[in-house]
Amino acid sequence: MVASAIPVTTDASRWRLARATVLLLLVGALAVTTLLSLRIGALGLSTSDTVAALFQYDPDSYEQTVVRSLRLPRTLIGLGAGAALAVSGAVMQAATRNPLAGPSILGVSSGASFAVVSAIYFLGISTPSGYVWFAFVGAAAASLLVYGIASAGRGGATPVKLALSGVIVSALLASWSTALLLLDQETLDRARFWSAGSLAGRPLDIFWTVSPFLVLGLAGALLMSRQLNVMSMGEDTAKALGLHTGRVRLVSALLVVMMTGAAVAAAGPIGFVGLAVPHIVRVVSGPDYRWVLAYCLVVGPTLLLGADIMGRLVVRPAELQVGIITAFCGAPFLIVIARRRRVAGL
């Protein structure tokens, strides 16, 4: 299915040019989506207002204040989270050689959820800025636990063991979260909005808090692309080519934790972007991870912002959380993959 999309007989340089052109077009699409994300919402704005708010901010203008204080943080977080989730999904799929891998395989979302629920229940924290560090630490701790369990025992962190321990740690943490939610309705009331995954209502300083992790993680992942290329040829071949496969897998896991931890901390658990975007871009980019990661970096935020815009439009004047939209749109996509591909194993 993937093969058919690739011009088989054209010469390599033309192919490379085509890939670069498409990438440029996608960057354009991202710019348009970003602008739309700043404009569209309960209060419709003109492009000129929007641009003015960014470059000649007039604090007295109500419209411009909306852009600066609501739309801008939301858009920035969407950009960061979308890029982080998509890139980390691609990294996980390469490192585990499993097409079904995504950031959620490391238990990131459930770890973050549990930490946030605990923070609400035990400490009474109730603002998105207050959740950030808890979510981040929860995500990191859960993924370290998953990785630790998978690499203990014989054979190290094999992809299957990673998947198994990820599923189980997630289930355990989810049941603890449920227990806390059942004990206290107020906790439930606050946590349910957070755990739906949303870009709305986050102040700008959340973005600044998580951005170092985003930048570090994304830069690290892009620099790793050649190693990931070798890694995707299988454990033995990669080793024979002189790659430290264990080290690459560990570094990948750390980068993924940084990126998704930051994304979850800022936006709450958002499913499917990490799983689906790498599959979508591979149709155009081919299997070379230097291109796959570059494409993910552009397509991930476009889709996440697109989903967020859709969430603002479908139940106007109310809003639908972006996490719900991505799962709704991502699920049919997974089903289509499952029906089209020859799925050898899970």
Place this chain on the structure above:
Amino acid sequence: MSAASEARAHPPLRTVRAGGVSFRLNLRTLGLVGLAAAALFALAAWSLTLGSFPIPLEGVLRAVLGRGSEDHEFIVRTLRLPRLLSALMVGAALAMSGAIFQGLVRNPLVSPDIIGINQGATLVAVFWIVTGQGRTTLAPVAFAGAVAAALAVYLLSWRGGVAPNRLVLVGIGLNAALAAGTTYLLVRFPIEQVGAAVAWSAGSVYASTWSDVTTLGAALAILTPAAMVLMWHLRILQFGDDTATSLGLPVEATRLTLVLVGCGFSAIAVGLAGPIGFVALMVPHVARMLAGAMTASVLVLTALLGAIMLLASDVVGQYFLPVTLPVGVITAVVGAPYFLFLLYRSNVRL
């Protein structure tokens, strides 16, 4: 461990033949079934004595038999017994459902909870609760949701036959979509209804009545013998489609029947008790570790162990924690460490 594997290596088999009927019985498995049944009985009897109004064991037995004092009979027969029996049967149904799906897909991670059946029930039930519909119709509605989800998974993964791996992937996808729907309902409606919905979706046998017990009992009475017979066919199916076809097995029909029975177990349990995770995932592994490859008698063992696990979790959640928690929260807490231990030992047979 060594004694167990030794005994498994040389199974004490006895053959029973009478006329055209013949069976081969593994005495060790039968012994384990006996042990599990005894343990289950003891646990059940003890659990009936527990509660805010403790009743001695003797009193419990009398009350069950209808010869106790009036208040004992009321407490035991009207309050505790339905809950006990529901827990037993829900546990057994979930465990058998897991055994069927794991055998069908030959993947240790597969259970009805991850392929959308539970989520189907949850979505519909949560809708029912948050929109304030009657509680009496909740169970049938949840059951319908589970069946609809199972049907959708089956149809969506049909492409001239149902490849088990495709079934799982499609199931995971559908599961996510349904979960998103549930999340939407949970953030959309006022917190009072949402609280009740979350409580339901944690899974519990708290409100069981005698009519639930009758429904469960009737379903199990039909499905369990069917599942035991199907184990015979499942064994052949596991040799691969080519071999199975050549051995004269109608492969797709058998697979459809197995999926139907597996979904039946799961749907009836979820309909009455809410989505209880982990039992279906974990118990078949335990049974196979104890007794070897899945056969009809190992299936019985699976059912008994499932009943024990659910009952034990319910007792723990109800009486042994500072706060009362529904059984669905406890099963994962009991099950997860065991699974992680398995993983650490890394003898999980994939």
Place this chain on the structure above:
Amino acid sequence: MTATLPAPASEPPPDTLHALDDLDVLSRLSARGLTLAYDGPEIVHDLSVDLPDGQITTIIGPNGCGKSTLLRALGRLLRPRRGAALLDGEAVHRQPTKEVARRLGLLPQGAAAPDAITVEDLVRRGRYPHQAMFSPPTDRDRIAIDRAITLARVDDLRDRSVDELSGGQRQRAWIAMTLAQETPILLLDEPTTYLDIAHQQEVLDLVQRLNRNEGKTVAMVLHDVNEAARVSDHVVAMRDGRIVAQGTPAEVVRPEILARVFGIATEVVAHPRTGAPICVPLGAPALPEGNPGAEAASMLPRPCRLCAVDATLAYDRCVVAERLSVEVPDGAITAIVGPNACGKSTLLRALARLLKPSAGGSFLDGEPLHRARRRALAQCLGLLPQAPVAPVDVTVADLVAGGRTPHQRWYRQWSAEDERAVEAALATTHTADLRHRTTDALSGGQRQRAFLGMALARQTPIMLLDEPTTFLDIAHQVEVLDLVRALNRDEGRTVVMVLHDLSQACRYADHLVVMHQGRVVATGSPREVVTPALVRDVFGVEAAVVTDARTGRPLVLPYSLEDLRGVGRG
């Protein structure tokens, strides 16, 4: 069953085993006191070996003798428990991994490429060990990639996606990837497995060219003794994790050594064209000379129960064979042979009712298979699929008992007759003492025997076997085929099997069906059918066809033009 020669003496005769010190060769890669194991018991024990520079060394031995494990240790994929693999005098696992990868290229068994990667991209990844962390590709990289592609002769496939190549092309692309590493030493783990004879030759020709023209030192593991003898300068024969013999092919490929290595009786003849030693397994009991019965029988008109008439076979809409007509002579052994993807397995599937012909049909006793009752058919037609699967926790006894299913009902699970049939099948296949082992604890040969037992326990008059000898080493192949012959001769069962080894087919079959590109190109007894011209046309290789004096059956001895170039040299 097999006439096993006496077990190998612990002390090999001095003329076959060079003491290491006597070897007057230069060797950059060697092993000293190597003891290897995965998690379980030791697989290779205290082994020392030198791989002579500039030569092709081949490691042979039965399944599970540790030959691939040895290669993995030499290539730094496996850390030795004791001892060391030495590269330029220093232990490989103490050297930096990239440094090793610049001197030693390794192609693991069954390497899998990512989806849709092009040949050029694949080869480019072989440059990894030469690239610094963040540097862009240099001119040297480009030159090395071009050169590797030219050497492996995959120029015309450069922009093709690897998953659409044929087996031989794909293997050459992978070797090109290894060549891009520009290492003086190449290690290849079973580079010819899964390939048919023409593609095997394609790959081995490439290996020979690399050795002769580029001076590469090559060490590889091969399955097939004759291929090893044909292409290599130095042969290392292993058994049970130890070296039994090493030396030139002529020194190692000798009946007494092969008996010690594989435990079977063989005869060694010289190839009429190249002079390379060729081992011919005798099997046991050896066919009586002349064996008039079986050989003559196929010429007589035989009754035929199973046949395909004008059958068109297709998967989805991809037509594999059109208007195929084949008759299976009753009571004889029929072998279907042909190159990969010629439709031979598809034909067998049609005869087994696994595939419904889209036109025409397959018939049993004149009745279309698809109208027959499942159960009745299952009692008549037995099948051993190509890659049978079983759940890991099923024991051999349960597996064999599974074959009784067509005779059973869920309420009649274990009749006295079932018990007798299963016991007989276990005894015939020599799996009785494995009966309580689970299938994941079996070697390849044991596993295949267990599945054969399953097919036997069905007690069907007709047995269809799809490549029953793949995955097996030579000793197990002979064992399985001898068993098949015994079933035919002693119990009169009709056997149809797909084989990819033409020599084996000639040795065991009464009736050959030769297929090529979805058509049947020849049928008849091996003597009538097999000629050098047929082998060239159908399999695309040159071969000498001689008559085996013992059996009166043809022996097919393939060779390649590269061999002839090498004859003068050696």
